[in-house]
Amino acid sequence: MISNASLKRNNTAQVGIGTLIIFIAMVLIAAVAASVLIQTSGTLQQQAQSTGKQATQEVSSNLVVKNIEGVRAKTSSTSMASNISLLKVKVGLNVGSSPVDLNQLIISITDGTNTNDLIYANNDKTYGNAMANFSSSETAATNLLYLLNGTQSSPGANGMYFFTVQKIRDEDVSFSQANPIMNTGDLVTIYISVVSDGDLSYTTIDGVTTGGTQKDSNLDLAPRSTVTIVMTPEAGATSMAEFVTPSSYGTRETIQLYP
Template sequence: MEMNKENKIFRNSQAQIGIGTLIIFIAMVLIAAVAASVLIQTSGVLQQQAQSTGRQATQEVSSNLVIKSIEGVRAKNNATSMADNVSLLKLKVGLNVGSSPVDLNQLVISVTDGTNTNDLIYANNDKTHDNSMENFSSAATATTNLGKLLTDTQVTPGDNAKYFFTVQKIRDEDISFSQGNPVMNTGDLVTIYVSAVSDSDLSYTTIGGISTSGSQKDSNLDIGPRTTVNLVLTPEAGAATIAEFVTPSSYGTKETISLYP
């Protein structure tokens, strides 16, 4: 007797459920990968910004000029004929311990006698007044450029004495400081010259060893006895350096007067 054979079809949906789970898993992996990529990119940008901010903050804190002393020089004809006012300020300036290099070409010096204020830039700087100091020479000596500071004028911005200062190096171990590239490094020491010629000093023939032949220009400052003088040195980066002093009650017969500290 022949047995009936029954064909049975088995339906198994477990494989379909497995494929769906796999698809969801792959999607989650892709999403996680994209998210990780975004996080890595964002963390990289933040790291760069943090490093840049850190460098700038360090530079702001560490770039400091230090005024060692300030002397005033009177214009004269001879040892017995001198101006009643200080005609030239000599600032001896160095760098603070651990300071970053400071470019004096970007330094701004504000000096006031209590009545008038001059904002001075380095004589070779052509970015502030659109013109550097007329007849300034990077190849010339500091003495020559000081003479031009005291005696020369130009159409723009006007008398050099009112708008510029010059610098002479005292100590420069690595021989990197020059008139054309006045960058101070650790250990450097310089003298910054600021004209203080007043209209009553114009007839004298010599200022600080510089022969002016009476052609010096009025600086718009008047630093006589008992005058309160304020100087602010603002570098390109770092804290400003401030010096304030009151001139002596009498200059006597001295050509050079110690004013600060």
């Protein structure tokens, strides 16, 4: 015979101040834990956004070397230096790049024997002073003359420590000698002095009258020289251009070197 099972309902519960204390403690612990999680997630989100922004800038903000020409110093059309005296580096920005301040750009150039680390002529932070005779109100050609001819007690000959820039395309008028800011679409020519110690008596370099007083750059770009140029902006990818000078310069004043 099967009997019907009876169910007993238990209506008893924990009561008293002890139970209340435990309940309040659990609520407080849950609240503290939730606060910590919210704060931690907010901090992580801020760090992730900052890291993502920096990573994007590092990848997208970089200079692109379009081409490089070498110019020989001369006194006349038939009397030219045996080595290249000036490099004209045409530079633009990669697509989608953030603005680049050339005042913070470092250019390292080596001829295989010696290396010069160059900064923009108006930068007075690295060496404690800007390039001697540099003027933000002068033209790029005038500052190029000072680059080739100028010297100072510290750090020394301008061509060994500085570079100057000439703008070619600047649609938003953001670029000036005082504030050389490049945006996407801008195109500039960077002048790098490579005057050799054996070519100091010639009177003209790229149309600039030096009068034979140009200073030695400590570099020698003779034929068959291997030259490496590395451009390191304040933020973004490093750009590099490497080339070998021709076996003979012949009678040419301007020589295409890169690409």
